[in-house]
Amino acid sequence: MIPDKRLGRITMAALIIGLSACDSNTTPSPAIQTYAANTIPASPALAAIYQRSCQACHARGTSDAPLTGHGAAWQQRLDKGMDTLVNNVVAGIGGMPPYGLCMDCNTEEFRQLIRFMAIPADAGE
Template sequence: MPLSNSRQTYAVSDHDPHASFIKTPRQLIVVIVLSFVVPIVAIILLVQLVVSHPAADPNAMTDEAIATRLRPVGRVEFGAADAAAGSKGPAAPKSQAASASASPRKPDGKKVYDTTCMVCHATGVAGAPKFGDKAAWAPHLVHGMDALLQSALKGKGAMPPKGGNPSLSDDDVRAAVEFMVSQSK
């Protein structure tokens, strides 16, 4: 019984719903051979991968090896720079004669200014009075040296305490303030 379409007419017997890509006996043989060969080759390659992988080192699980792998990469030591640079252990205490003869370190205001304060006060960043600018320092000098020192120690406005360098002693900060004020009078 022919089916009618506006463009073409088909007979039901012309359409094969079970059509296959395999049209010839040669294609059938190739598909059968490949269906056996491909899985076998895949299995052989997987076995080869597992067998050729080197075994784990038996010494890798010893306590020493585990401790080595878990050891920190680096360490931070706090203390005198000469003690940390010269020895790996704790710093050896100085003899009393050596410490008694050594005079206390006098803070260097210029050095502190160059390493900490200069970052902002050289250019006037965030409203900091510029180094050597008498007009910029005049309103601050009116309050006196103690007020300037307290501002430097505790911070003021955008300036953090001790200029952002907490390792500075109060004497270092005082020396830096005195140095900057002496250059601005």
């Protein structure tokens, strides 16, 4: 059993660590939300996959999925490496089901979709 004093310190340390992980840069702006809701890949084949398998979570902000075009949220993931991201898609991670609901997608399509979604909304400005 942990003494009360020590438990309080552990709780406070966990709270501080948790809050320090929060970053206002990861909250998408209204402009990013609008971009995410209205953009699709230029390639018709990739757009079809995106619309049927990715858009519901990555364009609406109703889940923990990073919004399409939200560069700060995507950078945190890209820093882990493309292979890790593709493996996460295939295995499923968090609320994302295995294969991101695209059972017929191949590795290159996953890579292209990730690249598309990770392009910052303001990259063209």
